[in-house]
Amino acid sequence: MNHVDSISPRASCFCRLIWKRSIGPEISCLEFAWSGPAPRGGQFFLVKPVRSGVFLGRPLSAAAWIPDTPENRLPGETAGPGPGVRFLLVRRGKGTGELTGLEIGEMAELIGPLGNAWGDFLPPPGGAVALIGGGIGIAPLLAFAGELAGQCFDFYAGFRTLRGAEEREGLLGPVRSRAREMVIATEDGTEGRKGRIPDLLDPAKYAAVYACGPEPMLKAVGTSAKQAGVPCFISLERHMACGVGACLGCTVETLRGNRRCCADGPIFNAEELNFDE
């Protein structure tokens, strides 16, 4: 099954920021209380602070859904705020700037979970799979890793740079114990192997590969997987307005015609995409 026709449940609510953490100088992790439908790995939310100077919510992939259990509560809490959803953010413009500047207790409107999920594209059981993330693109793959059985996937994470163990573990700690193998690469050699992830990946070892990150990385992974004859699924980014497939503003041009990144994606079979443009 690789396309779900019915609309999966979602909600639109005002949600409190209940936890936030900086990971290095550029990346923030924000957690909002969320009692709506739990996101599946790969799905995203539109997020907009109540106090905002921008018009539209920003599409953010869910990095994790945190159930309300005692071990997930903050130190000293006897009752939790309920389940939460976590996002990773880099400040890129005015909208992400506002979000990274939110204080605990402030409210944002969340719409979601939206889009399709990595789990819609699982291979037949038996083989290992590769999860390949570039920079902030690891976010939806972290959520996917949480759904997969331990030790059945290798996690590849590439960054321009990593500033020490705190940043590395802040991003990758949650998945390290579940991955069969973790491969880290930085372009400047500050952590892990020096170089780019696609050069370290042999798709032929896997039943399927799943990638999210900068477009050149996706193109390299898609091409390499195609040459190896391995199914490859890619999460794309587009500017969005409605996020639900109504406005036709987030077009992805595929070999089968126009698709909506928000509703037909954000995850697409790499074979449908034309990387030559």
Added chain:
Amino acid sequence: MNNPPSGGAGPDLSVTIAGIRFRNPVIAASGTFGYGREYQGLLDVSALGGICTKGLTLRPRPGNTGNRIHETPSGILNSIGLENPGIPAFLEKELPALRELGPVVIANLSGADPEEYAEGARILGASSIDMIELNISCPNVKAGGMAFGLDPEMAASVVGPVRRAAGGKPLMVKLSPNAPDLAAVARACVDAGADALSLVNTFKAMAIDIYRRKPVFDMVSAGLSGPAIRPIALRMVWELGNALELPLIGVGGIAGPEDALEFLLAGAAAVQVGSATFAHPAAMLETIRGIRDYMEKGAFLTVGELSIRQKSPRARDRSGNTGSPPQGG
């Protein structure tokens, strides 16, 4: 007819435009609500007064290449390019589910030339939709690409054939705010047989990507919508209301009940809400509730009573029943 709900209490939010009864005066604007299905689960679609479909053309269109949307302060620029599956596919695949939802179904009709418009109108006129909204902001490809809606004669050259082809189907014409003489275009549409007018469509605008050093949109110009345009749209509704008697539906940056009430007080028979739904899916339902609250507090029994315009004898008849001009072109 003003039939209050059983118990006799509470305002009547229903409005009748061109003989079509809307349960309330809030309508989802074309291009922002797909075909109604996409927002299910996020709001109670059945509570809306009406839904305008995405713009339809006789033949399918792929829409524009490149960027299609770009945020602006309190607004959005869009250059979608009327991507749609074509009218026959709409009737077969989208209309049945849309009919089931409950609100009045308004099909937005676009075209490249009067013949394509008229053939589209003929097919829609024979279908089960309740009303046609005619988009005259499309470029006339046979006249150098100038939009039909910028010029009274060009507008009439589309409205006339559409009116004749649509049979008895109620016809609302959506005006372009970019017309140098909006009142003249509006008068030409009325004379050519429009039953109602919706205003406004998007304002022609643009953006430049200063890092790539080129326009954001492949088509350079795009359409501006959202709260930033609301005061201008309101002024246009007010001024046309001075000149015309037929129902006007106000559109342009309405995001909540106070905004909608400005247009209803300006004499609009109903309003459409577009971009606001992207930012806040509950916007239309909050608008309906807020209009009801305002009417209760002010003891207004019908939407028509809200208007602050000088009441002409015909305007006085607009309390819930606007009547419609004679049919035919």
